[in-house]
Amino acid sequence: MFLGKKTARTALAVFCALAVAGCGFGAQGTKAYAASADDPYNINIGIGGSETEVRFCWQSASSKTGQLQIAKTDDVKSGAFPAGSTKYAALERVTATEGYLDNAVSTNTDHPISSFKAEDGTTALTDEYSNKVTVSLSANTSYTYRVGDGTTWSKDYTFRTGSAADGFTFAAFGDPQIGASKNVPHDTAGWADTLRKVTAKYPSADFLFSMGDQVNDYDHVYQQQTEYKGFFNPIASADYLQTHILAAFTGNHDFQMGKYYSYHYNQPNLSPLGQTVTNNVPDRNGDFWFRYGNTLFMVLEGNNFYGVSAHDQFMSKAISANPGVKWKVTAFHQAPYSEANHDGATSADDDVMFIRQNWTKLMDKYDVDIVLNGHDHYYTRSYQMLAGSPVSTEKTQKVTDPKGTVYFTLDSGSGSKYYTYNTSQDHSFSAFGWQNNVPTYTYAKVTDSAFTLTTYATNSDTPIDTYTISKTQAPASSSKGGSGGTVSNPASGTQPVSTTQPVSTVSNPPTGDDDGNTPVVFIIAAGALLIAACCVAVIVRRKKAGN
Amino acid sequence: MPHLQIKNLWKAGAALLLLIAYIVLAYGLSRHQAYYNPYRLSGHDTISFETAKVVSVDSENVKHDEKHPELLVGSQNVTITVLTGAYRGKSYRITNNLNYDVNYYLKAGQTAVVSVSATGDGKTVNINVNTPNRTPYLYLMAALFVLLLCLVGGKKGFRSVLAIGFTVTSVIFVFVPLLYRGVPPEAAVLIFSAVTSCVTLLLVGGFEWKSLIAVLGTFGGVLLSAGIELVFTSLTGTSGYTFSDTESLLAISSHSGLRVGGLFFAAVLVASLGAVMDVAISVSSSVNEVYRGNPDAGRKALFASGMNVGRDMLGTMANTLILAFTGSSLVGLIQIYTYNMPYNQVMNSNQIATEIIQALTGSFAVVVTVPTVSFLSAKLLPLLAEKKLRFRRPQ
Known part of the structure; x- marks a missing residue:
């Protein structure tokens, strides 16, 4: 009303925005979009604790409390939001930690963004503010929203809430890791391409699920800022993450700037359990859970790999808060069972091997059906694993009422970086591995009776791999483990051990037909020994002759 | 020349003292605060690696692996007593999985190094076998080597x-x-x-x-x-x-x-x-x-x-x-x-x-x-x- 679209697009947009600031609520109901320093960015619709909750998060340079205007799309008439559609955000000044040698201002602790330098090394960065709003919505309904600070608004976005009435679907990605190729435009282009293909092929997917390492750099805040913007808005012509619900968590790259990660997502049921600590400041990146229909998703903070008992306690609480779920899915960044595991098993401090040795016992204890991981940018599907061994090494893509847990390591979602097969380690856990240096995504379809995960490369409609777990039985009624008393121990002897299916013959990777057992090498070895004996004999003879 | 030997002993002692002083000094000066300390957990949670004694093997289901007969695979239920750290003296029943990644077959009476992870409230404790307790043998080996080196x-x-x-x-x-x-x-x-x-x-x-x-x-x-x-x-x-x-x-x-x-x-x-x-x-x-x-x-x-x-x-x-x-x-x-x-x-x-x-x-x-x-x-x-x-x- 006060501002026409045309005016808003003028170069004086900032001035105009300030001019209407005094109008306050008068601006409600107007559709004004202007390029302003106070523009909200990194807008994302985070997954809620249930399918009818969504959790918004965005950043802005504006220190004013953020607002979300949201209404059913049908109720937004000619760009005007109805009365009562405004929700106020929880506002926080963003802080971060930067490598101390790179920045004299930051002495290894938590600082506002204006404490850090821009790329030129002299200019201070502009302070960032984070806004979070959580709303309850109706299932299976189209909503239109915009966010802003009451003066400067984003454009209007429309998304559809999902429904778990007849099961649900989601698409998962391994590390998009924008910036890993040292070429942010390349990585954002790859990420945009994956999002375009996924949302075109599966427009009704209920949410998107990223396995950590959304960004790459941990040296400079200005660089990670660029990468976050690339992750949330990889392409100007589309608004994938403003119009699709996203679940995402930390990887070993995101978490290294202290609390900075926590300002980018509005996680549901976030627990202080499992979070990491940077220079004595808790990073607020702890474990969190969400329930979608019949499935409980537990996201664990993989960077806190030594906090086994914290994750144990979190899982115990999450499971008792959600009785009767049909499926239990756990997601964390570092993959315990991957063909491209990239922390040498021989090193003294190996997070992957520690997770394999300790966390898998938690999956056994709580009967987790599926574990989703990233980190290795290489697709691996494990056998059903129990007590650290495959339940069976028969290659199959369908199991019914299986024992144990299947572990998926997802390949890169953006193509920013790939790892190769780790040739020097045991991969007898692996049922299927794949690396073609093409971005991939995994589409999951969940019903009460089946959980199917199908993985595609973005350059083909033929699946790379598909795996279905069918359940014919009711969910286990009692939680396993726990020796009673005050101390519960997942390793307390109540866990059934794979007795029917011992680890059988495993040949991975294939070693070919020739076992190398030819007599020739023995002949050569014998010859070498003979030569040695002859040398000795010659010396002895010469000595004797000399005497 | 006994007086020379005494002098030599003095020299040896002085050299040893010097070395020890050097070790202590170098150790002290080399300490640093890690930028990120994975062992410093949030909310008073703790992780430590302690020595534990295997009190008894209560039950086990292990067999020789078909492909690698020297490896035993399966699982053992053992009772251990933690010998060091905050949980010293306490006993736990734990499961020791034997697979291709972790393969330490335990016998009653031996010691092992276990990871002890506990939440700040002490309500959840996870104890898992980390490695066999190798240090006594490593020190023994080093001592034998030093002895042999001095003898020869x-x-x-x-x-x-x-x-x-x-x-x-x-x-x-x-x-x-x-x-x-x-x-x-x-x-x-x-x-x-x-x-x-x-x-x-x-x-x-x-x-x-x-x-x-x-x-x-x-x-x-x-x-x-x-x-x-x-x-x-x-x-x-x-x-x-x-x-x-x-x-x-x-x-x-x-x-x-x-x-x-x-x-x-x-x-x-x-x-x-x-x-x-x-x-x-x-x-x-x-x-x-x-x-x-x-x-x-x-x-x-x-x-x-x-x-x-x-x-x-x-x-x-x-x-x-x-x-x-x-x-x-x-x-x-x-x-x-x-x-x-x-x-x-x-x-x-x-x-x-x-x-x-x-x-x-x-x-x-x-x-x-x-x-x-x-x-x-x-x-x-x-x-x-x-x-x-x-x-x-x-x-």
Whole structure:
């Protein structure tokens, strides 16, 4: 009303925005979009604790409390939001930690963004503010929203809430890791391409699920800022993450700037359990859970790999808060069972091997059906694993009422970086591995009776791999483990051990037909020994002759 | 001469004290606050690695693996008592899984190292077998070695023990911290080589001219091979960035002074330092013997005697380095053989290329050290020893 679209697009947009600031609520109901320093960015619709909750998060340079205007799309008439559609955000000044040698201002602790330098090394960065709003919505309904600070608004976005009435679907990605190729435009282009293909092929997917390492750099805040913007808005012509619900968590790259990660997502049921600590400041990146229909998703903070008992306690609480779920899915960044595991098993401090040795016992204890991981940018599907061994090494893509847990390591979602097969380690856990240096995504379809995960490369409609777990039985009624008393121990002897299916013959990777057992090498070895004996004999003879 | 022995004991004690003082000082000065400490958990949660005693094996379901019969796979339920740390004295029933990744078959009465993870409220405790308790045997092995070294080597053996103690301390508490704090690896390794060769060679060879010549020769050999290495690392494009686990180094270097690029150079020189010292002291010792036996021997003769001893050593020393390389990369060699890996892939790979550069740089260093030390000995020994010998000759 006060501002026409045309005016808003003028170069004086900032001035105009300030001019209407005094109008306050008068601006409600107007559709004004202007390029302003106070523009909200990194807008994302985070997954809620249930399918009818969504959790918004965005950043802005504006220190004013953020607002979300949201209404059913049908109720937004000619760009005007109805009365009562405004929700106020929880506002926080963003802080971060930067490598101390790179920045004299930051002495290894938590600082506002204006404490850090821009790329030129002299200019201070502009302070960032984070806004979070959580709303309850109706299932299976189209909503239109915009966010802003009451003066400067984003454009209007429309998304559809999902429904778990007849099961649900989601698409998962391994590390998009924008910036890993040292070429942010390349990585954002790859990420945009994956999002375009996924949302075109599966427009009704209920949410998107990223396995950590959304960004790459941990040296400079200005660089990670660029990468976050690339992750949330990889392409100007589309608004994938403003119009699709996203679940995402930390990887070993995101978490290294202290609390900075926590300002980018509005996680549901976030627990202080499992979070990491940077220079004595808790990073607020702890474990969190969400329930979608019949499935409980537990996201664990993989960077806190030594906090086994914290994750144990979190899982115990999450499971008792959600009785009767049909499926239990756990997601964390570092993959315990991957063909491209990239922390040498021989090193003294190996997070992957520690997770394999300790966390898998938690999956056994709580009967987790599926574990989703990233980190290795290489697709691996494990056998059903129990007590650290495959339940069976028969290659199959369908199991019914299986024992144990299947572990998926997802390949890169953006193509920013790939790892190769780790040739020097045991991969007898692996049922299927794949690396073609093409971005991939995994589409999951969940019903009460089946959980199917199908993985595609973005350059083909033929699946790379598909795996279905069918359940014919009711969910286990009692939680396993726990020796009673005050101390519960997942390793307390109540866990059934794979007795029917011992680890059988495993040949991975294939070693070919020739076992190398030819007599020739023995002949050569014998010859070498003979030569040695002859040398000795010659010396002895010469000595004797000399005497 | 009992009084001499007492004097020697005093000297030995003083040397030991000095070494201990050095270890304590180096340890104290090398402490640092980690930028990110994975062991400092949030909310008073704790992780520790404690020694535990296996009280009993309550039940087990293990069998020999079909593919690898030496491995037992399955699971054991054991009762353990934690012997150290905050949970000392408490007993737990735990499951010990035996698989391809973790395979430590437990017997009642033995000790093991367990990871003890606890939440801040103490309500959740997870105890898992981490490794067997190996340190008692490692210390036993080290003690036996020291004993044997002293028995066979006598006074020299004892001095070698001191030298080993000095070298190990210098690596862990000085060399590595220097790298962490941002000293260029090239400089750090040269400082380390100079100091280590000085201390080791003077301790082993005694405070004599031949030891000093060996030190000079060692340093000369290291410098020359460093030059050769610089040329070939730049030609082959190998550096600290082509190590197999560079990624973890990159993360560390973001939060510390660590300079990744020069690490490879440093690693290669450290690996060859031992062999170079070995050759240097052998050559200078033998030239010294020849000179003492025949003080009138000309410099040419002395040089030739050094070269003769050196030549004998060259073949075996170069072999030593190649064999050390074989030992350390045996797994890789087996893989190459197994998969019939293509020549072009193997020879140009980071792993093999860096190993070859490492082995050859060491061999280069050994080879150039022989004439260097022979030359230095032949030139310097007569000059330096002149006074002493003149004094001795009338006796």
